[in-house]
Amino acid sequence: MRPEKKKTDNKHTENIKNEPAKPAQTEEEIKREAIEIEKRRLRKKRFSMTWRVVVALMIALVFLAPIVFTMANSFMSSAEISSNYGSIFQKTDTGGKVYIGKTVNLKLIPDMVSFSQYFTVLFKSPDYLLKFWNSVILVVPIVVFQLVVASLASYGFTRTKGKISAIIFFVYVILMMMPNQVTLVPNYIVLQKLNMLNTNMAIWFPGIFSPFSVYLITKYMRRIPKSIFEAARIDGAGEWRTFLFVCAPIAKGIITTCGILIFVDYWNMVEQPLLFFTDPDKYPLSIFLSKINAGEVGLAFAVAVIYMVPSILYFLYGEEALVDGVAFAGGVKG
Amino acid sequence: MRKFTNILKKIKSHPAFFLVPSLAGMLVFFVIPYIIMVYYSFLDNPIRKEFIGFENYKTVLTNRAFQTAVNNTFLFTVFAVPMAVILGLLLALLLDQKIPGKSFFRSSMLTPLMVPTASVVLIFQVLFDYNGVVNKYIEAHGLERVDFLKSSYGMIVVVILFLWKNLGYIMVLFLAALGNVPEDGLEVARLEGANVWQVFWYVKIRYLSPTIVFTTMLSMINSFKIFREIYLLTGEYPFGAMYMLQHYMNNTFASADYQKLSTAAVYMSLVMVVIIGLLLFAEYHFGRDFEES
Numbered sequence: 001m002r003p004e005k006k007k008t009d010n011k012h013t014e015n016i017k018n019e020p021a022k023p024a025q026t027e028e029e030i031k032r033e034a035i036e037i038e039k040r041r042l043r044k045k046r047f048s049m050t051w052r053v054v055v056a057l058m059i060a061l062v063f064l065a066p067i068v069f070t071m072a073n074s075f076m077s078s079a080e081i082s083s084n085y086g087s088i089f090q091k092t093d094t095g096g097k098v099y100i101g102k103t104v105n106l107k108l109i110p111d112m113v114s115f116s117q118y119f120t121v122l123f124k125s126p127d128y129l130l131k132f133w134n135s136v137i138l139v140v141p142i143v144v145f146q147l148v149v150a151s152l153a154s155y156g157f158t159r160t161k162g163k164i165s166a167i168i169f170f171v172y173v174i175l176m177m178m179p180n181q182v183t184l185v186p187n188y189i190v191l192q193k194l195n196m197l198n199t200n201m202a203i204w205f206p207g208i209f210s211p212f213s214v215y216l217i218t219k220y221m222r223r224i225p226k227s228i229f230e231a232a233r234i235d236g237a238g239e240w241r242t243f244l245f246v247c248a249p250i251a252k253g254i255i256t257t258c259g260i261l262i263f264v265d266y267w268n269m270v271e272q273p274l275l276f277f278t279d280p281d282k283y284p285l286s287i288f289l290s291k292i293n294a295g296e297v298g299l300a301f302a303v304a305v306i307y308m309v310p311s312i313l314y315f316l317y318g319e320e321a322l323v324d325g326v327a328f329a330g331g332v333k334g
Numbered sequence: 335m336r337k338f339t340n341i342l343k344k345i346k347s348h349p350a351f352f353l354v355p356s357l358a359g360m361l362v363f364f365v366i367p368y369i370i371m372v373y374y375s376f377l378d379n380p381i382r383k384e385f386i387g388f389e390n391y392k393t394v395l396t397n398r399a400f401q402t403a404v405n406n407t408f409l410f411t412v413f414a415v416p417m418a419v420i421l422g423l424l425l426a427l428l429l430d431q432k433i434p435g436k437s438f439f440r441s442s443m444l445t446p447l448m449v450p451t452a453s454v455v456l457i458f459q460v461l462f463d464y465n466g467v468v469n470k471y472i473e474a475h476g477l478e479r480v481d482f483l484k485s486s487y488g489m490i491v492v493v494i495l496f497l498w499k500n501l502g503y504i505m506v507l508f509l510a511a512l513g514n515v516p517e518d519g520l521e522v523a524r525l526e527g528a529n530v531w532q533v534f535w536y537v538k539i540r541y542l543s544p545t546i547v548f549t550t551m552l553s554m555i556n557s558f559k560i561f562r563e564i565y566l567l568t569g570e571y572p573f574g575a576m577y578m579l580q581h582y583m584n585n586t587f588a589s590a591d592y593q594k595l596s597t598a599a600v601y602m603s604l605v606m607v608v609i610i611g612l613l614l615f616a617e618y619h620f621g622r623d624f625e626e627s
Contacts, residue, residue, distance in 0.1 A: 049432070049433070052428065052431060052433055053433060053434065053435070055428065056428055056429065056433060056435075056439045057439075059425065059428075059439070059443070060438070060439050060442040060443065063442050063443050063445065063446055063498065063501075063502065064442050064445065066446075066454040066457045066458065066498070067445065067446075067449055067453075067454060069457050069460075070453060070454055070456065070457050073456075073457075085460055106460055106461075106467045149355050149356045149359065150356065152352045152353070152355060152356065153352060153353050153355070153356030153357070155349065155352045156349055156350055156351070156352035156353035156356075157353065158349075159349030159352070160349050160350050160353070165350075165353075168353075168357070171360075171365070172360070173610075174607065174610060175360070175364055175365075177551075177555055177606060177610050178603060178606055179555060179558035179559065179602070179606065180558070180559065180561075180580065181558065181561075181579050181580050181583050181598075181599065181602055182599045182602050182603050182606065183364065184583070185371050185583070185595055185596060185599040186363075186364060186367030186368040186370070186371045186599075187363060187364075187367065188587070189367045189370055189371060189374075189592070190362065190363055190366070190367035190370075205359070205362075205363055206363050206364075208359065209356065209359025209360055209362075209363050209364070211356075211360065211364075214356060238347050239347050239348070239349055239351075239352070240347070243352065260448075264447065264448055264450075267450055268450045268451055268452065268562065269562075270452075270561070270562045270565055270566065271561065271562065271580060271584075274565075274584065275584065275587055285452070286450055286451075286452040286566075287452075289452040289453070289455075289566075290452055290455060290565070290566040290569070297456070300456055301456060304452070304453035304454070304456060305453070307450055307452065307453050308449050308450060308453045311448045311449060311450060312445070312448060312449065314448075315444075315445070315448040319441060319444075322444075323440065323444070323506055326503060326506045326507060326510075327506060327507060327509070327510030328510075
């Protein structure tokens, strides 16, 4: 867009330069020419705008496609699913594949919209709902208590000055950035010592005390002007009051963001249950879904959609906060 | 007694008291076991507790599985992270211009982050299976089919999945940074006759550099999490090219070899500390304090 603007500017200056050489050009003509140039510029601008929208739309479609296809497939009958994907998911008992049809057929619109998959999942095979409940039971306490513990700690970090608090915060930052491969080992060691393996506590405790949201919330709270804390103190509010009625409400946005990020992270977890649970009955839906049998691919699509719903709803509810919070995390927004 | 309750009250109303629950949890579940882990890495075995120095470190380094895992993880990070940062920046530049329906585009690019991978893995299998959609098109063009999930090409699928999931997040970070570039700086550059490219390279990039550092760091950390996607796509025993560090860790867990496990974790934390240190240094170098303390 900008180079065009520059080009027209050049033309303008050329025109002005040429003016004395062509005295025959009346004021009227110059005006008309200027209008012509302006029109051309606008047309070009409109063209680049459409072009941009088309590109953006295509990218957006690519991003949404896997989700849309999953949803569309969940409304197909199991017969349709197996005729479409039979060549992929059909397996023999020995694990080798039997190719019934050679072609795969990825379709967006079902031949006939059918709710039979959902019906089966919800009313006929309780296994899926049980695993869904496993996920809920594992994730919700982590989200709630990590937010409580982290908000408290963030207030502590915000209100304490000095080297010790800075060093402790630094340790939090380092631990936050350690990948799962590293932190799961110490977790496992302590869970074994405390006899918590194969119980829900094995997932809950490391999750609740994870330093992730402490980092984000502290970073946010430190930007709250000192004068606000000062004012609260002068008004006679103690630390608890200041935290509950002054600090926490201001940080509400970032706390919402952390809530979404923690929820999505743990809703999607795979490593922890794989390592800490020996009993597959305790597995959350995320792992169970990947072990689904060939004959139940149709069901799998419906389960997949049911599994996405909570995180998508949460996302829609907190999207603005999330975008701001994510932007803030980049240290670019105050 | 009264004095005691008074002291208790004082402690309770000190801001440091707010740190207690988190600190206690961190100590019990992360810091102390971490120290135990480092201790384990120098032991012969946890029952006999014989100190053997750096013996474990040598064994792990020469372990073939560990080498493969490190190699694959490194390769993946080297390919995926720069791609994620560059493509994320390009997307942000696209959406930073005047464009109708901006928030729709932003949301749709951010959605993959929110959707559990387990839910969309089926579609990725349909796409990249040996009998899948992509192969159907490859064959239609007269080329030979590729068994993506069971060959070295698997890495391509994993990179695609990684980009699909992480680009939105990175784009939002860059979008916010672009919004913070002061308008008058851009205006001056344009008046001086700088073209779009020059404005980008000499002005915008300066303001974006802290974000570039931050997104690189985030993507690196996220690239270590890719095990999830691979596990869901290919199960417990993937093709060799997709055998990642987490697979190595899981297998070592399964064989209950805690010394090896601890040693591998110590190695990894050392690498992480170097990465984190470099990024903190870069952050400091750009004049922005990472910790804002």
